[in-house]
Amino acid sequence: MSVKVLYFAWVRERVGKPEEQVEPPPGIKTVGELMTWLSERGEEYAHAFDNPKVIRAAIDRAHVKADASIAGAREIAFFPPMTGG
Amino acid sequence: MTAIIRLQRDDFDAAAEARALTRGRTDIGAVVTFTGVCRDSEAGRGVTAMTLEHYPGMAEAEIARHVEDAERRWPLLGATVIHRYGRMVPGDNIVLVVTAAAHRGDAFAAAEFLMDFLKTRAPFWKQEEHAQGTAWVEAKHSDDAAAERWQTPRRHEAAE
Numbered sequence: 729m730s731v732k733v734l735y736f737a738w739v740r741e742r743v744g745k746p747e748e749q750v751e752p753p754p755g756i757k758t759v760g761e762l763m764t765w766l767s768e769r770g771e772e773y774a775h776a777f778d779n780p781k782v783i784r785a786a787i788d789r790a791h792v793k794a795d796a797s798i799a800g801a802r803e804i805a806f807f808p809p810m811t812g813g
Numbered sequence: 814m815t816a817i818i819r820l821q822r823d824d825f826d827a828a829a830e831a832r833a834l835t836r837g838r839t840d841i842g843a844v845v846t847f848t849g850v851c852r853d854s855e856a857g858r859g860v861t862a863m864t865l866e867h868y869p870g871m872a873e874a875e876i877a878r879h880v881e882d883a884e885r886r887w888p889l890l891g892a893t894v895i896h897r898y899g900r901m902v903p904g905d906n907i908v909l910v911v912t913a914a915a916h917r918g919d920a921f922a923a924a925e926f927l928m929d930f931l932k933t934r935a936p937f938w939k940q941e942e943h944a945q946g947t948a949w950v951e952a953k954h955s956d957d958a959a960a961e962r963w964q965t966p967r968r969h970e971a972a973e
Contacts, residue, residue, distance in 0.1 A: 734868070736866060736868055736936065736938060737866055737938035737940070737949055738949045786868070786871055786936070789868070789870050789871035789874050789875075790871075790874070790875075791875075791934065805868060805871070805936075807868070807936065807938065808938060808949065808952070809933075809951075809952035810932075810933060810934065810935060810936055810937055810938060810952065811932075811937065811938050811939045811949075811950040811951070811952055812865070812867070812872075812896065812908070812931055812932060812935045812936070812937025812938070812939070813849055813896075813907075813908050813928055813931035813932035813935070813937070813956075
């Protein structure tokens, strides 16, 4: 499965890029598993995801929890808690 | 209901937006206008500028979901939400919420509801500039608490 992954704010800064296309293996079923898989891709990813509890996620532009399935997702985003308004 | 949602780099005119929402209408009895402005300090530290990053596409969608939610909760006759992104300096406008209703209670409540959710659910992130460099603003528990008070208990829980 190939999916576009986006990063925002300090997650983006730590990973070092705003987005990329990734191909997680079939065993990766949830957003939380994807975070773990990403964190093993290198030091910058390990740094970005070193505290996965604070990272928020969205699938196809809607908020999801870590246990959400990534099946069929086109776009998955990771970001810190929001500070708009 | 008339709903206007805009994300923009440029400034906005709160008075003009309120006028646009009520133009030609005689059923509106209350208009609440809230403007969020860039401050020169945060947690006791001076702020020289601020950059707002957003998630294009999702920001609009998330705001629209909350405007629809507000419309289900209160008999609104109009709502406008404008959120700026990019670099701002103290004194600059950041966000505008305008709500219109027949009565003030509904307009006040809906405006507060929309602001509480913009703070905690709309995908925006503030990075401050100060004398020592830059820092991402941390989410405040008080903002989460403000948003949580609008959560209605789920039916099966309420019945227990």
